[in-house]
Amino acid sequence: MLTSIQNPLVKEIRKLHSSKGRREQQLFLLEGTHLLEEACAAKHLLETVCCTPEWLDRHGKLWEQIGSLADRTELVSEKVLESIATTVQPDGIIATAPRTATAPAEISTLGIALETIQDPGNLGAIVRTAAAANADGLLLSADSADFDHPKVLRASAGAWFKLPVAVTPDLTAAVSGYKNRGMQILATVAGASLTYWEVDLRVPTLIVLGNEGSGLSPELKSLADRQIQIPLSRNVESLNVSIASALILYEAQRQRSQSM
Template sequence: MSTPLAVGNSRVKEARKLSRRSVRTERRLFLADGPKAVEGALSVAGCVVEVFATAQAREQHAALLAGVEVTLVDDRAMDSLSDSVSPAGVVAVCRPVDAPLERVVEAAPRLLAICADVRDPGNAGTVIRTADAAGADGVVLAGQSVDPYNAKTVRATVGSLFHLPLALEPDPVAAVRAAQHRGLTVLAADGAGEVDLFDADLTGPTAWLFGNEAWGLPDELAAVADHRVAIPILGRAESLNLSTAAAVCLYASARAQRS
């Protein structure tokens, strides 16, 4: 058995640099931390560049890593590669999986999630995971949204980052227009919307437009959508957070499209 690489090893050091966005952008590489993320990455052809694992994790996840060339590292080296409080012992260096917006919308999607200026890694990752669970055909991170390859975002997707198409679009209006051009009705999730979610027609191809966690959707962006839809608040809660609102809307569409 080869000697596990230590924290000072040059390969470990180079991989650790991918914790910085500037390095991820320059190298077009990122880290997938944990067995679910690594499993998802391994399911995408050509995505995984290298897998690091501790000896214990390689044994524990033998089925996952069967046939995979694994670089053994010691516990300190793994701690340096993972930003988890309790590292699972397996991390993969991966190539980005995002696709051009045009390719995502040209695939005749029936359900999309468009996130505009979503800054929180946990929220972005949870929306991607929820979209995957609801059977959506893709997610668009638009505007000044968080880097989807941020370690916290990747972890929050629990592998869903690798399951459905993802597009990055600097211009939220362009994302909305692209969806509309392909025949999707764009619905802006807006607490002040003129359409109640319970009354909305969700049977056709739909793209949900979600805004920033703190200030929601700017009026000028919401105006580009076909309708503004409000989730009814039936109790005394002031509002729903972004990821919860996304789950409600996406599953409402999924149910309507399956009925």
């Protein structure tokens, strides 16, 4: 059992707390039982998995599944686990997994495109909502928060493994490609003349949302077939981008359920 926080493995895992470390090692962190359950369900390959003896006593069956996916498994002390965790009170297990090239998000009926989303909590919440609302996939600009940031994974509550996502260096070109295939492009813009419930969301639609502070770039706005807004009280400036995405996605679900 590993008991020293000076152990070379412990030091290498701690580097994954930073974007630079994840990029250099081409690995990311999975923290907590629920994320490991979802990783196993998705048959996602793991590199190193560390758990405490107390965790192992409670989750023997899950540990067997993890063993079939992991290159290395280690028992560690509570002190070691706390040193490699990004959370204050880890629940007993942490894993590293290889970064993989993101496959194109095959969007045919409903999707989300996100430009320069900076808050990993927002990004994870959007992933969770998009998966729950039966979106086909998500396009993410490369200048957004890391898609495999620990906070993104936690905020997604396991939906990270269920929603196809493509990280693209040229989001405008990617959105333009969907437009050329006949998909309706909707841009969320404060002050737009249409509310989100006034457009037909039953047709194949890509919803484009922008940065938390500055919104969408002029290039993406110009691609939109329609610009839409979420009405707000006069004394409220804006909604959180994850809430905005949820409202529009579920309006799409409402319209589509009524047309069945």
